[in-house]
Amino acid sequence: MKLSKYNLLVQSNDDDQYILFNTFNGNCMMISPNVAHAIEQNNLESLTKEDTELFTQTGVLIQNNVEEDKIYSYMHSREKHASTHLAATVLLTESCNLRCTYCFQGHDTPPMTMDVGQADRFISFLTSSAKINGSKHVSVLLFGGEPLVNIEIGFHILSKVKEFCEQNEMVFSSSIITNGTLLNENIINKLHEFNCKMIQVTLDGVKEIHDTRRMFANGKGSFDDTINALKLLKDNGKIHTVVRVNIDKTNLQDTYQLLEYLGRSGIDLTKFTVDFGIVRGETSACAGYSSKCLSESEIGGVLYDLWNLAEKQGFKYKIRPMRKTMYCGLYSNNQFTVAPNCDVYKCWEHVGQKEHLMGRIDDNGNLSNLTYAFYDWMSVDPLKNEECSECVYLPVCGGGCGVVSYNESGTYHSKGCFKIKGTVEKQVLKYVEDMTNANIDSQNNCTCEGGCGKSDS
Numbered sequence: 170m171k172l173s174k175y176n177l178l179v180q181s182n183d184d185d186q187y188i189l190f191n192t193f194n195g196n197c198m199m200i201s202p203n204v205a206h207a208i209e210q211n212n213l214e215s216l217t218k219e220d221t222e223l224f225t226q227t228g229v230l231i232q233n234n235v236e237e238d239k240i241y242s243y244m245h246s247r248e249k250h251a252s253t254h255l256a257a258t259v260l261l262t263e264s265c266n267l268r269c270t271y272c273f274q275g276h277d278t279p280p281m282t283m284d285v286g287q288a289d290r291f292i293s294f295l296t297s298s299a300k301i302n303g304s305k306h307v308s309v310l311l312f313g314g315e316p317l318v319n320i321e322i323g324f325h326i327l328s329k330v331k332e333f334c335e336q337n338e339m340v341f342s343s344s345i346i347t348n349g350t351l352l353n354e355n356i357i358n359k360l361h362e363f364n365c366k367m368i369q370v371t372l373d374g375v376k377e378i379h380d381t382r383r384m385f386a387n388g389k390g391s392f393d394d395t396i397n398a399l400k401l402l403k404d405n406g407k408i409h410t411v412v413r414v415n416i417d418k419t420n421l422q423d424t425y426q427l428l429e430y431l432g433r434s435g436i437d438l439t440k441f442t443v444d445f446g447i448v449r450g451e452t453s454a455c456a457g458y459s460s461k462c463l464s465e466s467e468i469g470g471v472l473y474d475l476w477n478l479a480e481k482q483g484f485k486y487k488i489r490p491m492r493k494t495m496y497c498g499l500y501s502n503n504q505f506t507v508a509p510n511c512d513v514y515k516c517w518e519h520v521g522q523k524e525h526l527m528g529r530i531d532d533n534g535n536l537s538n539l540t541y542a543f544y545d546w547m548s549v550d551p552l553k554n555e556e557c558s559e560c561v562y563l564p565v566c567g568g569g570c571g572v573v574s575y576n577e578s579g580t581y582h583s584k585g586c587f588k589i590k591g592t593v594e595k596q597v598l599k600y601v602e603d604m605t606n607a608n609i610d611s612q613n614n615c616t617c618e619g620g621c622g623k624s625d626s
């Protein structure tokens with residue numbers, strides 16, 4: 170027998186114990202410092218018979234002939250080429266009614282907005298791809314700029330794709346990421362008609378802070394309008410709402426205050442999920458912001474404190490480690506981001522950057538002019554990159570974010586560590602604490618939040 174390469178040791182808050190978490194199969198168990206030491210030293214002879222049996226059953230110890238890389242490689246390829254779920258993010262416009270200080274969508278050229286002809290090309294692309302691939306589920310995420318600035322085109326798209334899915338016995342769903350300031354009852358009800366599963370609205374802190382980071386073009390802060398949107402969503406109650414809180418070094422304390430404010434606000438937070446977005450300062454439009462961003466080693470500790478505080482205030486959500494064979498869905502063959510002019514990219518952070526253009530939807534709705542960037546992105550294999558292939562986090566990371574990799578190394582094929590190292594340990598800790606509190610056997614398999622949180626559809 171030999172040790173799995175995916176055993177992660179996590180120091181528990183109780184100093185006398187370690188948590189042994191196998192990132193490949195999700196098994197967690199409490200172990201003593203002596204056993205942790207034996208594992209660290211690969212000293213299998215010092216393990217008791219009982220430990221050896223338990224570790225064999227839980228995949229901590231595996232047969233000498235087993236190469237975990239081969240199993241991971243199979244799972245990675247299977248997910249990459251799975252065709253059942255076709256997902257597209259469509260940027261209805263690059264325009265926005267806000268002028269956030271950190272927004273990545275700074276442009277040298279005037280902002281584009283999708284018109285009905287471009288929307289029809291997108292619809293045709295999506296529906297023909299769904300047919301060719303034999304998809305069972307088609308989902309559309311409306312994004313911008315601010316998608317509500319051009320929501321009539323959004324509704325045109327949702328209505329046509331929904332009709333197509335109904336005629337072809339496919340599941341249809343939608344979602345939207347919005348600053349919330351233009352939301353009203355009518356829009357919420359219409360989104361609900363289009364099986365909108367999630368609406369994400371962003372808050373950056375209490376009023377004084379949010380208003381200095383997310384303001385309208387005339388300089389007025391957007392906090393009150395965003396809170397009104399949350400109240401509207403809560404009263405309406407039809408669409409699951411995610412409150413996104415963007416965090417960097419400058420608003421950390423304010424984020425604590427924001428959570429406490431929300432706890433006191435009378436809004437029923439059990440209906441909402443909170444998602445802490447880590448602001449990154451690496452895209453061309455916000456490169457000057459990077460000194461204010463949290464480092465990779467700081468993120469886990471910050472999130473752990475925020476998860477606990479959010480829970481105390483009434484938000485309902487579970488932090489659980491989970492296997493990922495790809496860092497985000499955009500590595501799959503069936504996920505795209507489409508710009509208002511029908512240019513196709515993988516990640517929305519790359520929209521407008523020529524070197525990341527993957528192709529274009531032509532007048533017939535075909536994806537044409539595929540570029541080398543498409544093949545380059547789609548051929549990413551974390552096992553071919555030494556750092557990822559030897560990394561204990563690989564099964565809960567998937568090889569990292571292509572945007573981070575490109576920004577750090579000029580290639581999609583390097584490690585793209587983001588919200589993983591140090592964060593997984595905190596997820597494990599939180600998971601075990603929750604399980605212990607709930608008195609549930611901590612040896613059940615687990616699942617986890619991961620990726621950047623944007624494209625896990």
Ligand code: SF4
Pocket residue numbers: 551556557558560561562563566567568569570584585586587589590
């Ligand atoms: S991206 Fe980083 S954390 Fe993820 S597998 Fe690669 S080296 Fe490990």
Ligand code: SF4
Pocket residue numbers: 496497498499516517518570571572573620621622623624
């Ligand atoms: S993880 Fe996020 S930023 Fe990275 S490629 Fe996926 S969607 Fe883009």
